[in-house]
Amino acid sequence: MLQLRPSCENCDKSLPNESNEAMICAYECTFCIDCVQKILFNVCPNCGGGFEKRPTRPKQYITKHPMQITKTVKPVQMSEFLPLRQKNKDTPPRER
Numbered sequence: 008m009l010q011l012r013p014s015c016e017n018c019d020k021s022l023p024n025e026s027n028e029a030m031i032c033a034y035e036c037t038f039c040i041d042c043v044q045k046i047l048f049n050v051c052p053n054c055g056g057g058f059e060k061r062p063t064r065p066k067q068y069i070t071k072h073p074m075q076i077t078k079t080v081k082p083v084q085m086s087e088f089l090p091l092r093q094k095n096k097d098t099p100p101r102e103r
């Protein structure tokens with residue numbers, strides 16, 4: 008089941024289930040759209056993949072299958088991340 012993480016891994020901005028700003032990679036790494044566009048350039052710092060908008064779990068299921076409570080906050084270390092961003096940012100995610 009998709010993990011709905013409660014905040015941006017980089018800036019800790021709150022990303023509730025109904026957020027329009029939550030973006031996820033194929034491993035469910037979760038960032039806000041501002042970080043994805045302005046800092047990550049659509050490159051996941053953990054796996055190098057791209058991001059898509061996170062779907063919203065319907066209200067009728069969110070009590071049964073709630074969001075994660077524990078935050079995953081691990082601000083991006085730019086010096087470590089820059090080579091990966093440079094390598095991947097100009098390759099479409101489907102071709103990485």
Ligand SMILES: [Zn+2]
Pocket residue numbers: 015016017018019020038039040041042043
């Ligand atoms: Zn963020």
Ligand SMILES: [Zn+2]
Pocket residue numbers: 032033034035036051052053054055056
């Ligand atoms: Zn990832």
